[in-house]
Amino acid sequence: MCRPDHFTVSYRINPWMRPDQPTDNALALRQWSNLHAAYRDLGFDVRLIDPLPGLPDMVYAANGGTVVDGIALTARFRYAERAAEGPAYAAWFRAAGLAVHEADAVNEGEGDLLLVGDTIYAGSGFRTDPAAHAEAARVLGREVVGLRLVDPRYYHLDTAFAVLDPAGGPGSVAYLPAAFDDASQEELRFRFPDAVIVSEEDAAVLGLNCFSDGHTVVHAPQAEKFAADLAERGFGTVGVDTGELRRGGGGIKCCTLELREAP
Template identity: 35%
Template sequence: MVYTSARDLDFQVSDLSPLPRPHRVLLTTPTHFDVEYVINPHMSENVGTVMKDVAFQQWKALRATYTALDVSPSVLNGKSGLPDMVFCANQTLPFYQPDADRRGVVLSRMHADERSDEVPYYADFFEDQGYEVERLPDDIDASFEGMGDAIWHPSRYLLWGGYGFRTSPDAYQAISDLLNVRVVLLELTDADYYHLDTCFCPLDEDHVLIADDALNDEGRALIETCFDTVIEAPDNEARHQFACNAHCPDGKHVLIQEGCEGTTER
């Protein structure tokens, strides 16, 4: 079932099947990370400006932080010629299906041709790890960018799906059918927030951090219906510092871009 309006919601989040929080995270090395082309507004003035040594040190600090939080990092080596492969949420949607006790991933169909060659490396990785690998049906002409746009509701079997810039809304009915999951759709309306994970960060079952300007009235109503507490990041921090591109791996600690003091105070 796919939902586009708060009026159509026929469930309470607390009544949905419990979903265990992941205890592992996948990181891709930034060895080949760079800005070589422009596929979102933030890249337009940054071609060739990546300080690779700094990026690698930041990546190592992130890996160490996950380890300290008892979240085990798995590492996939980046590949030459794929500078955006380091953004490893975008190539797959990992899932655990409680009613069938199955683990797997749904492979992405990248919107930009420059990124399409990333997906097979992730398919191979997850197959080697013993995950089931699912693909969107061939008869659906839809792009889909994994967990960049599809985000699990913490602790419940419910999927949030963003669309408008990278992922086609038609992809979500196929995913709902593949995984037997309810999907709540959020239309993205501002190109600065080209993925759902740039403007929507669930912290736990009841709390969510959002960039209000990224969403329309219907999207805000859906979020307010499904979460007890909605925290709005300041516009400058959400838009220019990616405050909502944060991660709360355990419901207690939030990994967020340095300098987002206005967000952390809320």
């Protein structure tokens, strides 16, 4: 995770961002601190990267890269405003002892590359280049299934698709069908016939931008129907409001990069 010490909305690279509306940095920091505390209370090992001045989106740690079995595929950002985040996270990965692979194709880390079981589901359409899918398969040694996003509000896969059970299975994810093209919807129905289908209302508060360890889901409290569906399926639920950070286009999962170390 990365503290939002420099968080603000000073440019617009997604529909959520409104530079004309001032952000409340103190509120963003309190909300982030609540998320950090929730993770610690759940027993997670939370490590921090130092925030850098001039990189207001660095708080969205999920975009910093993708780590599988101790291999870190670095991010290459589409927009110049975020380009320096890639090297910053790469340096942190090296210092942490991970095997670092510098990406050739544009990819925005776990924003668009999500592991379910032994398969990586990879978004494209707005940020990550489809060429990055083949690179991820080669570097990380996993099957990669491409999913095309068509709604600009859900510009990263992790805003429209949530991993509920990292082990995989027919009901191990949740998603918003309308965020995907027809072929991707068909693929999702085939692979996850028992998925949680999330409403437009819950997706619009970035309810799908949640984090789960397979037992407990940390989610936006505004996504009430989604939380009820999760509880009905036996998941524990913890609501943490990150509404101020949502103004930059990110929520709980965006603030969370999973470090899957070598077995």
